[in-house]
Amino acid sequence: DTGVSQDPRHKITKRGQNVTFRCDPISEHNRLYWYRQTLGQGPEFLTYFQNEAQLEKSRLLSDRFSAERPKGSFSTLEIQRTEQGDSAMYLCASESLGVHNEQFFGPGTRLTVL
């Protein structure tokens, strides 16, 4: 257990529905990352926050995706109007800026869009 938690662990939804995932980073880690991992591939960067500011978004993050980190603590990732191609594992990682720059990953949320 790295100390990063994600909820839910699994989500099955029908195409067109909205889903929201939550990530709780290691306490006082000021950076929080979202990655997406499809079967047989490594994680791909989606976006990251430094405290409450969203500093970078990948081109993978379409307009249907939105992420927030109010108050610089937990973060949510929402996908609107889900598509079958959104099926993947969504991973959250946290990092304490300036301390070895190690990213610690949570267990992930596996999304299945039917």
Add this chain to the structure above:
Amino acid sequence: GENVEQHPSTLSVQEGDSAVIKCTYSDSASNYFPWYKQELGKGPQLIIDIRSNVGEKKDQRIAVTLNKTAKHFSLHITETQPEDSAVYFCAARSNDYKLSFGAGTTVTVRA
């Protein structure tokens, strides 16, 4: 952006033998190279990392080497055990935030 290639995609070794996984990267500005182990149904777990000012680092049965000139780095696991069976990912970081990952190596240790 950074492109990381990882080989082999699968690796089967006899318990007690060594396993070697190799990665190459494209961005010469990359300066941090972590290795992650991922077990089924879990998130990636950092097992070792190396920075660009170091050529080799060892932690018990695990070692990593870095050749900045050739832009490649390798993971070495000695005296493999069944619990070493997992998917291993290399990654590179060049811009102080995001990691770029390889596609992974599925390691199977045969008892």
